[in-house]
Amino acid sequence: MGSKSRQLHIFFFPLMAPGHMLPVIDTARLITTQGVKATIITTPLNEPFVSKTIERTKTCSGFNIDIKTIKFPTVEVGLPEGCENIDSLTSVENSASFLTATGMLRQPLEQLLQDYRPHCIVADMFFPWATDVAAKFGIPRLVFHVTSFFSLSTQVSLQVYEPHKKVLSDSEPFVIPNFPDEIKLTRMKMANQFNDKEGAVLETEFTKVLKEANEADVRSYGVVVNSFYELEPAYANHYIKVLGRKAWHIGPVSLCNKDVEDKGQRGNESSIDKHECLKWLNAKNSDSVVYICFGSLANLTNSQLMEIAMGLEASEQQFIWVVKKGKDEKEEEDWLPKGFEKRMEGKGLIIRGWAPQVLILDHGAVGGFVTHCGWNSTLEGVTAGVPMVTWPMFAEQFYNEKLVTEVLKIGVPVGADQQFVNLMANDAYIIKKEAIENAVRRIMMVSEEAKEMRSRAKALGEMARRAMEKGGSSDSDLKALIEELKILSG
Ligand code: UDP
Numbered sequence: 093m094g095s096k097s098r099q100l101h102i103f104f105f106p107l108m109a110p111g112h113m114l115p116v117i118d119t120a121r122l123i124t125t126q127g128v129k130a131t132i133i134t135t136p137l138n139e140p141f142v143s144k145t146i147e148r149t150k151t152c153s154g155f156n157i158d159i160k161t162i163k164f165p166t167v168e169v170g171l172p173e174g175c176e177n178i179d180s181l182t183s184v185e186n187s188a189s190f191l192t193a194t195g196m197l198r199q200p201l202e203q204l205l206q207d208y209r210p211h212c213i214v215a216d217m218f219f220p221w222a223t224d225v226a227a228k229f230g231i232p233r234l235v236f237h238v239t240s241f242f243s244l245s246t247q248v249s250l251q252v253y254e255p256h257k258k259v260l261s262d263s264e265p266f267v268i269p270n271f272p273d274e275i276k277l278t279r280m281k282m283a284n285q286f287n288d289k290e291g292a293v294l295e296t297e298f299t300k301v302l303k304e305a306n307e308a309d310v311r312s313y314g315v316v317v318n319s320f321y322e323l324e325p326a327y328a329n330h331y332i333k334v335l336g337r338k339a340w341h342i343g344p345v346s347l348c349n350k351d352v353e354d355k356g357q358r359g360n361e362s363s364i365d366k367h368e369c370l371k372w373l374n375a376k377n378s379d380s381v382v383y384i385c386f387g388s389l390a391n392l393t394n395s396q397l398m399e400i401a402m403g404l405e406a407s408e409q410q411f412i413w414v415v416k417k418g419k420d421e422k423e424e425e426d427w428l429p430k431g432f433e434k435r436m437e438g439k440g441l442i443i444r445g446w447a448p449q450v451l452i453l454d455h456g457a458v459g460g461f462v463t464h465c466g467w468n469s470t471l472e473g474v475t476a477g478v479p480m481v482t483w484p485m486f487a488e489q490f491y492n493e494k495l496v497t498e499v500l501k502i503g504v505p506v507g508a509d510q511q512f513v514n515l516m517a518n519d520a521y522i523i524k525k526e527a528i529e530n531a532v533r534r535i536m537m538v539s540e541e542a543k544e545m546r547s548r549a550k551a552l553g554e555m556a557r558r559a560m561e562k563g564g565s566s567d568s569d570l571k572a573l574i575e576e577l578k579i580l581s582g
Contacts, residue, residue, distance in 0.1 A: 099156070100211050100578050104236075105133040105201065107194070107216040108164070109178035110388035111466050112238050113138065114359055115318045116216070117145050118345035119236070124155035125348075126574050132157070133204065135164035137176040145358055160208070162200035169193045179388050184514045188297040194218060198225060205229045211581035214316060218301060220308035232313035232580060235305075239467040240319050241327035241341070242499065243491035245271065247283070248335050251306060256282060263509075270334075272326035273499055280510035281490035314338035316573075318345050318467070320559035320566045323474060323552060324495065342570040344475045346450050346468070347560045355451035359388075363445030369412075369452065372441055376410060379459025379478075379546070382536055383452055385414035386464040390485050392416075392517050397427035403528025404440065405432070409536045411440045412458075414447040453478065459546070460535040462506070462528075465489035470496060477553025479503055479535040479545040483523065486512045502549040506531045 102123060106116035113134070120130035132142050139161050146157050164176045169189040174180065181187050198221050205213070205225065214234045215222035226233035237244060246268055250256065253269040262279040309315060319341050321328050331337050349355045356366035373381065384400070386392065392400075397415060404411050417427070433442065449469070452458060453476035461473040462481040470492045473480050480503035482493040490511070496503040507527045512518065535542055559566040 101129040103210040103213040105215040107218040121149045122348045124157045129156040135176045165196045191297045217305045220304035223308045223312045235315045241331045242495040243488040246491045283488040318343035322555040340569045340573045344471045356448045360446040362448045373455045373457040376457035381410045382460040384462040387466040394427040399525045403525035406529040407532040414443045465492040475556040477550040481531040486515045
């Protein structure tokens with residue numbers, strides 16, 4: 093344990109996936125502004141992703157933030173060389189090996205704790221064993237969940253009451269029991285269901301880790317949630333007061349990226365020059381551009397991309413569309429209608445690869461967001477105050493869709509109705525161009541419905557900012573957490 097004179101020192105250990113690393117890095121940066129020392133743990137190939145993002149915090153602001161790396165046992169588990177991040181996985185077998193490899197990080201983490209003796213560790217939910225490691229060193233372990241109170245509460249209710257076992261088919265709706273609102277789900281939308289050919293739920297490496305994660309949640313010191321109280325008060329109360337979990341809401345943490353430089357360098361190397369991107373947006377009217385991006389992992393099929401292109405063109409809206417395709421891949425023939433980019437010149441911009449998402453969403457010209465409902469993207473859309481077209485694909489994204497469309501009422505569903513089996517896109521779940529066109533029109537066109545959604549979204553965006561300001565709900569919760577950790581470390 094640390095002595096009174098030592099600065100509070102926290103280890104942050106995110107799962108190696110952009111959607112997990114980004115909010116954890118943002119949280120670490122936020123915490124250092126409160127006089128705390130933060131060390132981010134990652135693997136060698138992920139180090140540049142972290143160092144690039146924290147560089148300015150370290151050099152310009154002088155805050156105490158550092159990185160330590162531990163070796164990832166790629167070869168030992170039979171993964172292809174260089175595969176240290178979920179965004180480089182290409183098959184289900186690889187996903188299982190990846191999870192096995194993460195389990196092997198326990199010993200090197202123990203070594204780091206032994207060497208540096210931090211006062212607390214904030215570890216990803218995918219590292220359930222971190223709770224025992226922390227206990228061995230007599231320090232608290234906090235769980236970092238990359239999702240909403242709404243979806244955390246959904247997961248607990250499904251685990252406790254198992255309403256999905258009382259319906260007769262995967263498409264029969266059931267109501268989430270003992271919940272603040274009446275929310276219906278189907279088995280097809282449930283997170284992390286892995287079925288065999290007969291439809292029976294499979295026990296996989298993944299489901300095993302999730303079960304352990306749920307147990308670790310209860311045994312850990314508490315849970316850190318990237319959300320803000322005013323966004324989902326009924327669910328924050330439900331999770332903390334009814335379900336009895338100890339949790340702090342400290343977000344939206346992406347708001348620690350205040351200027352163009354911070355927003356432009358967040359995450360991977362951007363595929364577009366940030367100034368070029370801003371110039372394009374500056375030439376547009378307020379709320380006149382729809383932004384389309386499906387996060388860092390979803391790799392859509394060529395036929396699906398083709399439907400999106402046709403749907404966007406038919407919607408007659410201006411757009412920025414992020415496509416996870418390399419610049420050098422064959423373009424027009426494969427996934428774009430003939431002459432698409434020429435016709436869309438000045439009206440639509442395709443970013444191939446990584447986009448500076450927060451920079452784009454925060455621009456006043458952006459008036460709508462077509463999102464896969466990954467929690468970071470959803471919260472970034474809320475923070476930007478824009479209505480959304482919800483297009484969930486896997487994990488808890490279908491729960492986040494419910495929050496956006498049925499509780500917050502700031503979005504419309506595109507009509508996705510089932511999880512990608514094994515997280516892989518497939519032409520079986522294709523969303524047709526008409527559905528895309530209609531949903532985009534519904535959020536972007538002038539109508540009573542769109543006006544109401546926009547005004548609710550803008551109000552939430554304001555609340556998000558206020559939550560992070562001095563004395564706001566998230567700022568206060570973060571400070572309360574730090575005070576508690578200081579007392580524990582004393
Ligand atoms: N992101 C980005 N540019 C991209 C794709 C993703 O900046 O081209 C960021 C996005 O802002 C978000 C994160 O990556 O912070 C993705 O997390 P999310 O939870 O939305 O989805 P995931 O990638 O985990 O499916």
